Amino acid sequence: MPSQCPKCHEVLDEDYVCCAGVEFQWRCKDCCKRSRGFAIPFGQCELCGGSLEKICEESPSDARIAILQEAFQIEVGSSLFYQRLAEAVDDPESADFFEEMAEMEREHASELSKKYHLHLGDRVFQDTGRPLPYPFFEDLCFFNESGEIRRLFDCAIRLEKKTLTFFENKVPLIPEGRERELYQELAAEEREHIVLLESRRDRTGGVL
Numbered sequence: 001m002p003s004q005c006p007k008c009h010e011v012l013d014e015d016y017v018c019c020a021g022v023e024f025q026w027r028c029k030d031c032c033k034r035s036r037g038f039a040i041p042f043g044q045c046e047l048c049g050g051s052l053e054k055i056c057e058e059s060p061s062d063a064r065i066a067i068l069q070e071a072f073q074i075e076v077g078s079s080l081f082y083q084r085l086a087e088a089v090d091d092p093e094s095a096d097f098f099e100e101m102a103e104m105e106r107e108h109a110s111e112l113s114k115k116y117h118l119h120l121g122d123r124v125f126q127d128t129g130r131p132l133p134y135p136f137f138e139d140l141c142f143f144n145e146s147g148e149i150r151r152l153f154d155c156a157i158r159l160e161k162k163t164l165t166f167f168e169n170k171v172p173l174i175p176e177g178r179e180r181e182l183y184q185e186l187a188a189e190e191r192e193h194i195v196l197l198e199s200r201r202d203r204t205g206g207v208l
Contacts, residue, residue, distance in 0.1 A: 005117040012117070016178060017064045020117045024069060026052035039073040039124055041080055067170075067179045071186060072112050074163060079105035080127045081159060085152055094149050097200055101156070101193070108189065112182075153201035157194060164190035 003012050007020040019038065026035045026043070030050030043052045082102035086095045106125060113120055167187040174180040 007117065007119050010117070016116060017062060017068070018117045019065055019068060020119050022065055022069075022118075025055040027055055028052055037124075038069060038118055038120055039076055041076055041124065041127065043073070043077075064177075064179050067174060067183070068112065068116055071182060072109055072118070074166070075105055075109035075112065075186075076124055078159070078163065079103075079109060079125060081105075082156070083127065085156060089149055089152060091149055091204075094152070094200075094204060098152075098156075101196075104193075108186075149204055150201055153197055153204065157197045157201070160190050160193045160197060164194065 003018060004010070005012060005018050005020050012018050022038055023036045024038065026040065026045075027033070028035070028045035028048060028050045029052070031045060031048045033045055033047045034055070035046060035052060040046075040052060044050070045052055079102050082098050082105060086098035086102060089095050089098065109125075112118070164187055167183050167190060171180060171183050171187065174183060
């Protein structure tokens with residue numbers, strides 16, 4: 001039976017889960033500060049920048065919400081990743097391209113927010129400016145004054161391939177339904193991004 005969002009009171013489709021008001025808790029591995037929210041960009045402590053670990057004791061009981069949180073966290077992190085790439089290059093065309101990629105990721109995250117009634121606002125898209133410890137980004141060290149623009153594209157392609165593998169590996173583990181379809185759709189988007197990045201990389205030259 002369709003349910004109603006407790007925040008905006010819209011009726012949800014029967015096969016959608018409402019995430020309004022849902023919060024997870026994390027503890028910083030370095031300073032032990034607790035953080036609350038649905039998603040925290042790059043999984044960073046807002047106090048010291050340390051890595052966060054999820055506290056499971058108060059996690060929502062619906063397993064579908066955990067799946068949605070994971071997907072949303074990745075989309076938000078990817079948007080901030082591309083925003084940093086856009087700010088890192090001096091080549092205007094490459095900067096515009098990375099900004100477009102950032103906007104695509106923001107749109108994906110915003111679509112998830114709208115479909116599942118997250119009601120998080122724009123704060124989740126604010127960048128802390130700290131290094132990127134989140135697992136999908138930890139080996140992508142692209143800030144190098146002498147690095148080639150091509151290498152930045154290679155970093156972005158590696159990110160998309162890691163994310164694609166993540167979604168593909170998760171799909172068989174998720175029961176048939178809306179969330180499994182979501183992960184399949186996200187995997188398809190990652191394949192599209194890889195093609196876009198490889199095509200643009202092969203047309204781009206120069207140095208930072």
